[in-house]
Amino acid sequence: MYERRRKRSIFDLMSEYMEEFEALADELMESTFAERPSWNTESCCLEPLCNVFVTPTEVVVTADLPNTDHKTLKVEALSEDLIEITAKMKRKMRFDDFGITHREGEFSSLRCQTRIPVPVDTKRMKISFKRGILEIRFPRKRGYEIKVE
């Protein structure tokens, strides 16, 4: 009995919690990340690849927007923590172009929405577009300073 109690030390429990947490994170990632099509025939949009990185001072959102003209690029803040990126494609694509013959539809734009995980100042965002990669840098909103005594 004593042996069993000793085996489940605080480190074992932490390790178990971490494993559970990782499994939950995986589930969450899979449910939000991949299990929906990357196209929408109603809106004629393809969903581009998009990523969000949080640094101590900034939130950096990037999106891969090949085959688009930067003049048609639009970044819109839909709410405090949700932005939408859209860009028109230079050349429209159909399912045929992907070798798919059992679906019908034409795509003329790339569009994605992404959540900003921490408070940012959307008015001071900086946008660049190089090699078809959109990069948006949002300065993070500062909280309050804790005085060190």
Next chain:
Amino acid sequence: MSELVRIVEKKPIPSEATMLIGLPDVGLVGLIATSYLISELDLEEIAYMDSDLLPPVVVLHEGLPHAPLRIYGNKNFIAVISELAISARALHTVMRTLVDWGQTKKVKMIVSMGGIPIENRQVITEPKVYGAASSKELLDMLGKKELSILNEGYMVGPQALAMRYSAEKKISAIALLAQSFYNYPDPEAAAMTLKELSKITEIKIDVSKLLEQGEEIRLKARDIMKRTQQEMTHMKKSQEYDLPLYV
């Protein structure tokens, strides 16, 4: 060879060929490069991998079913690709089986192609390609061919295991890794890798078509890139950014 994985041979397999591996990884560099090479050299499908460790997926091409992990070849080359992101859990067994199988076919050398993630990739016009090798002699050969050497650091993923298992089996192995986007398909990096490949093999390929098709490839590769990104997270691929400890 592992019992969990088997390689089913459809045609006679060449002996003493160079084996090229391009599995989904950073920027899909290896997969794009190897797929383009298969198409340009008109290699035919000679074998495929069957395994309970891989998802129950079949890929239809021109109406006919194919395994996602396939092996192509001619009398000089064997090329391995996967149209499916390989899970971190299956990767060890898959790579060990490929290297073991290569040994039974007396491959001359195993060359893995892939990417090295760099943060400012979008400002780089010509991605640099680095080489790593399984022996000192091969490293010297890469140096003589004026390839940049990956001296220190971590390698994670298919090319890391190809290198490790090849070294164990005393098979010559080289990894060619181009600076690339981490999680966006990078046909330009793939083209640079193929250019460097021509320095160490007899493969001479015109990459202009690959560069022309770059934007289209990036759109077509979105889904496999997304799933590969999930697997890279599981295998702690970001460890390649880590600085190694040498005391």
